Amino acid sequence: MPLLKLRESQIMKIHYLTGICAVFFVAIHILFRLIMPFGQSLEFHNVVANYHNMYYVILLELILVFISIHGFNGLRIILIELKQNQWWESTITILVLAAMIGVVAYGTRTIIIGSQL
Amino acid sequence: MSEETKKIKLKVYRTNYKKEEPPHYDEFDVSVKRWTTVLDALLDAKSYSDSSLGIRYSCRMASCGSCGMKINGKPRLACYTKISELNDQTIVCDPLPSFPRIRDLVTDFTEFFAHHKKIEPYIHNDKVPIEVVNKDDLVEFKQTPEDVDKYLQFSYCIKCGLCYSACPTVATDTKFPGPQALSQTYRYMADTRDSGESTRLDIIDDRHGVWRCHFAGSCSNVCPKGVDPALGIQLLKGHLIGITKNDKKIATLRSKEE
């Protein structure tokens, strides 16, 4: 798989960029909770209204993708530093990629269904 | 006044890979003066209390890098650590962490040197053959003092292994080259005589390469020679992701007539 063949410096570039982008997007995401009193902003119809806003939906999807990549790559780094053998390293890489895709898929499902409610 | 002697307790880790006896600590009472180093105290114990105590040392002046050990919880050179500056009545000596133990305070450096060797720590230059057969082939590079300053501090490394044993990544990652080897990669990258940059960067841009350093700074914290391995490693990373450019000009050779 070409994805697994990324050089470590390329992976780290992605790690840094997704980290920086996530900071800005999460900041906007949190600001959305503060434009009205905190309790009110979490009421069901207000949340659903958020999901009908196209820009907000794109923002959520980007946060989902960026944090998944950044977070699971971080986990991969911690885990491959713990033990070194071919089996462990390949297993970790595959598991982390699977988890990344799984979380993005599950989150996207919420976003898609949420925007149609 | 300065002749004042003090009694301290020296706790030394004892083990022997050949015997089945479990590792334990032996205690020695040693009288020390203001300038007594830990190595002096260990040699005192070896001379007058227990001659079987295993220590490795040579120069006694922080030049050879043989007497690295964990003293009161931190990797230090025994010859470079004065007991008076530790401010403790009990001095605990353990073998260097992250190194296989041979006997007592003596550790095995094979793996550490292998990591160093792997980054090809010698001048690569297309114009000069690595092996010199005829002595008339010997050449000189032209290098200014400013050029030297760029790598000088990294070339002060004495390979004592203190940074390697302080590194939190080395504590679990056996394939990680460690701060010593990585800082030496930078040392050659910054050297104007060397043109082997791409070869070495290829070696260290690996899954267990330079990116497993997370700047915990412990290597620079323990280095007894001011090498500052953490600085070299971060500069190396900056170069790998293209933030800093290495615009060195490869040094020219001095001709025989010059």
Next chain:
Amino acid sequence: MGIKPNNENNSSTDGDIKLKSGREGLMGWLNPTRYGWERVSYWLQRLTGVGLLIYFIGHIYETSSLVNGINAWNSMLELTQTPGGHIFLLLVIGASTFHTVNGLRLIFTESGIGLGRPGRPDYPYDATSLNYKQKSGIWVAMLLAAIAMLYGGMVMFGDVN
């Protein structure tokens, strides 16, 4: 000097004699003391990172109750509006603030910016990379995390209407 490149692969130490590896293992990085602030920052960055990943997965699961309608959403919301949930959220606020600020510092640092230049070392050999710019970056990250937690605590535990 006639130094030859040595290509033999002798990185293994287990020959006929089996030596104790001497590696500190997990305890090596789980113990942040002894080596100064940079080591503390390394430790906190990892722990907060793992914590935030767990929160992130939990948050995705939590918000997915949306698709099951208003009742599922409200019962999930109730679960988080407890003192325990508030304390957890407070930790998340602190962790994310620290991880963000310290992470930005580390991106600069690991690009070789703000570390000083190599030069001639002099006794007592204080490392230029462990300078006060770096240390204050860590302190600022911790301070901001504390302020964020204080503010979050005031909003959550203050006069709740």
